Amino acid sequence: xxSIVLYLHxxxxxxxxxxxxxxxxxxxxxxxxxxxxxGSNNERIFKKVAEKSYRPMLKQLGxxxxxxxxxxFSLSMTGTFLEQAEEWAPDVIDSIRKLVKTGxxxxxxxxxxxxxxxxxxxDEFEVEVRLHQxxxxxxxxxxxxxxxxxxxxxxxxxxxWAESFGFKGIIAEGWDKILETRTPNKVYRPDGCNSIKLxxxxxxxxxxxxxxxxxxxxxxxxxxxxxxxxxxxxxGNQGPVINLFMDFxxxxxxxxxxxxxxxxxxxxxxxxxxxxxxxFMTVSEACDSSTSEETISMPWTVTWADTERDLSAWLGNSMxxxxxxxxxxxxxxxxxxxxxxxxxxxxxxxxxxxxYYMSTKHLNDGGVxxxxxxxxSPFDAFLYFMNAVRDVRGRxxxxxxxxTKKKVKEIAE
Amino acid sequence: MLGWELPPHNSGGLGVACLHLSKSLAKLxxxxxxxxxxxxxxxxxxxxxxxxxxxxxxxxxxxxxxxSADIEEKRFKQGEAKEMFSMRDIQxxxxxxxxxxxxxxxxxxxxxxxxxxxxxxxxxxxxxxxPLVAHVHATEFDRGGPNxxxxxxxxxxxxGLVWADKIIAVSQATKNIIVKKYGIPPEKIDVAYNGFxxxxxxxxxxxxxxxxxxxxxxxxxxxxxxTVGRFTLQKGLFHLMRAAARAIQIHPKMVFLxxxxxxxxxxxxxxxxxxxxxxxxxxTGFIRGKQLRDIYSISDIFVMSSxxxxxxxxxxxxxxxxxxxxxxxxxxxxxxxxSIVRYDFWDEDKLAGALVNIAxxxxxxxxxxxxxxxxxxxxxxxDVAAKCIQVYDEVSKHKxxxx
Numbered sequence: 001x002x003s004i005v006l007y008l009h010x011x012x013x014x015x016x017x018x019x020x021x022x023x024x025x026x027x028x029x030x031x032x033x034x035x036x037x038x039g040s041n042n043e044r045i046f047k048k049v050a051e052k053s054y055r056p057m058l059k060q061l062g063x064x065x066x067x068x069x070x071x072x073f074s075l076s077m078t079g080t081f082l083e084q085a086e087e088w089a090p091d092v093i094d095s096i097r098k099l100v101k102t103g104x105x106x107x108x109x110x111x112x113x114x115x116x117x118x119x120x121x122x123d124e125f126e127v128e129v130r131l132h133q134x135x136x137x138x139x140x141x142x143x144x145x146x147x148x149x150x151x152x153x154x155x156x157x158x159x160x161w162a163e164s165f166g167f168k169g170i171i172a173e174g175w176d177k178i179l180e181t182r183t184p185n186k187v188y189r190p191d192g193c194n195s196i197k198l199x200x201x202x203x204x205x206x207x208x209x210x211x212x213x214x215x216x217x218x219x220x221x222x223x224x225x226x227x228x229x230x231x232x233x234x235x236g237n238q239g240p241v242i243n244l245f246m247d248f249x250x251x252x253x254x255x256x257x258x259x260x261x262x263x264x265x266x267x268x269x270x271x272x273x274x275x276x277x278x279x280f281m282t283v284s285e286a287c288d289s290s291t292s293e294e295t296i297s298m299p300w301t302v303t304w305a306d307t308e309r310d311l312s313a314w315l316g317n318s319m320x321x322x323x324x325x326x327x328x329x330x331x332x333x334x335x336x337x338x339x340x341x342x343x344x345x346x347x348x349x350x351x352x353x354x355x356y357y358m359s360t361k362h363l364n365d366g367g368v369x370x371x372x373x374x375x376x377s378p379f380d381a382f383l384y385f386m387n388a389v390r391d392v393r394g395r396x397x398x399x400x401x402x403x404t405k406k407k408v409k410e411i412a413e
Numbered sequence: 414m415l416g417w418e419l420p421p422h423n424s425g426g427l428g429v430a431c432l433h434l435s436k437s438l439a440k441l442x443x444x445x446x447x448x449x450x451x452x453x454x455x456x457x458x459x460x461x462x463x464x465x466x467x468x469x470x471x472x473x474x475x476x477x478x479x480x481s482a483d484i485e486e487k488r489f490k491q492g493e494a495k496e497m498f499s500m501r502d503i504q505x506x507x508x509x510x511x512x513x514x515x516x517x518x519x520x521x522x523x524x525x526x527x528x529x530x531x532x533x534x535x536x537x538x539x540x541x542x543x544p545l546v547a548h549v550h551a552t553e554f555d556r557g558g559p560n561x562x563x564x565x566x567x568x569x570x571x572x573g574l575v576w577a578d579k580i581i582a583v584s585q586a587t588k589n590i591i592v593k594k595y596g597i598p599p600e601k602i603d604v605a606y607n608g609f610x611x612x613x614x615x616x617x618x619x620x621x622x623x624x625x626x627x628x629x630x631x632x633x634x635x636x637x638x639x640t641v642g643r644f645t646l647q648k649g650l651f652h653l654m655r656a657a658a659r660a661i662q663i664h665p666k667m668v669f670l671x672x673x674x675x676x677x678x679x680x681x682x683x684x685x686x687x688x689x690x691x692x693x694x695x696x697t698g699f700i701r702g703k704q705l706r707d708i709y710s711i712s713d714i715f716v717m718s719s720x721x722x723x724x725x726x727x728x729x730x731x732x733x734x735x736x737x738x739x740x741x742x743x744x745x746x747x748x749x750x751x752s753i754v755r756y757d758f759w760d761e762d763k764l765a766g767a768l769v770n771i772a773x774x775x776x777x778x779x780x781x782x783x784x785x786x787x788x789x790x791x792x793x794x795x796d797v798a799a800k801c802i803q804v805y806d807e808v809s810k811h812k813x814x815x816x
Contacts, residue, residue: 021766322776363751
């Protein structure tokens, strides 16, 4: 039996608007860009992606579940995605709920704010994991069993943490430098763990869809279902579990509808299901399917980004380090305030996307970073972010020294 | 080559650009006669410099080559002879010289720099059939600001661009102006960004002697912000002054250096006092040479606040001396640089915010400074010259087809 383990990730950050230094101390709304067409208008972007990707793809996934008994998949969504969906496209949440009710869609856990907290502050990290569990339970009535970290950032420590926290599985990039000659199409045991299973992304087959499908200069373009089925068969001969992990937004947003991506996906699922030697599994089922004790060790951190597969897109320059430090340094004061709105704003600033926008890695060759950035340059991203940090600091300090602040205000008035 | 100035007899970037371009063109095998309007000794082994008249070079660059409003009215005293000249007289004289020259010599083409020499270029094209390449370092729309500039200059500029076989613009922004305002077809215009020459065998070193007062402030934790250029409308300095006041309000340890001179100087000084920041603003007057390079050396941040800047070589000079750059979106040099903060010339809040953030964040400062170091050195005059040769070849082909 050869199994496709399809896992789709849904995420939207709260982008910081063009927040001026002169707004600090009186405008505490960092997220509502008044310019509808601005690259940092979260509402416009969410509604656009909902229209182009979330709605049509969820509809198609629902139809496929109805038409073929074999089809199953896994899904994760960040807390910042869920908040935006509830506000601007509640029907998207309803559609996900319907899918989850069929019992054939598993929800994967991750940090609520899509943060890099694991590498900075372990306590905060656990809080975010629990926040995500709680929100998923509230909205969809299910418990999560498998964990993925932000940007698939993974190392041995993370696997050991996930095991002790009670997860049965964890997800990582199937990067050649780690796997060496081993196949990603097998279930492994993370080094130093006793029970948890490791699923490694087959990045070639995943990226054929996510990154290359619409690339006309690719020598395999156009990608047909026939061709892709042959590649899946070959992969399946190396190991029975083919892990196709990608962004949900691949369908309709990153790869546009007119490329035929929806038809391709539909035909692929139907034809794969037609063969009695083929099926689909959720991530939990994949973990349960193997008794192998073969271990994989990742002593350093591997992610699913860029050709380096490391954290350099988020922590590659000194601005990013400074920004990261500035926001985490506020933790104690912010949490001590018990001001829910302040805490929520602070957590939204932990989202790793803010650091990604500050990357100078590919400044001179444009590329994927600029495409996904709402700002003109990494320096603008830094300016607006740090201005927002200043304001959060001021709000937190107000709780710390309420008297002085009040006095200053009175005098001003 | 028809030009108006060459260092050290230059008032701005035009002379610098002409010099480096000619040098690199000569390396590629070009045989250059360079015509200037004044009389002075230039000793370059890579080209002949020809003087079109007996005018003192001081007159050209201290005069009003760039201040276009009063080219006819403004008169200059000419040394011993006590003769009065206007800019138009000098241009007429320049044309006469070029005409005489062409009766004796027949160059493969004429490369004319800016409106000042276009009449001579047109003459070469019209009367002698010599292909004309018009190089646009600035248009009258850049110099004239919102008032639109001098109609006579517009006319000369327009005719030059129409008669030219090919046009070279120093930035996409300049090309856009030529297409939009003069209706020239875009395919006739190539963009060749200015280069940057790393000083060779440089004996310059910063010894901190020129601006000891500023060194003292820096030791006290002040950030030095500088701008260099003529104080004219085009440079957007009122916006910079207001942004300076806004920035100082949040981060008081900031001092602003306004290096240069021009018609707005008095207004700028008054403005700094009105805004209550005259303690934080320093006017250096017109400076060049070591004093100018010391400005770049002492400053941490360089601002190019231009409302319209075809290129902006001073930004590259500042980058060379390790400044973080903050540049308006309306400046051509910004098209070739990535590690800079860009803002719209009117966006005083963004400029002020950028200045405060750079002053307060070592990481932002270093990322900008390190990034720019990798960028500005890649822009070489040899590449600009190679682009010009391409244009020359195209123009020569035209000529063969036509005649």
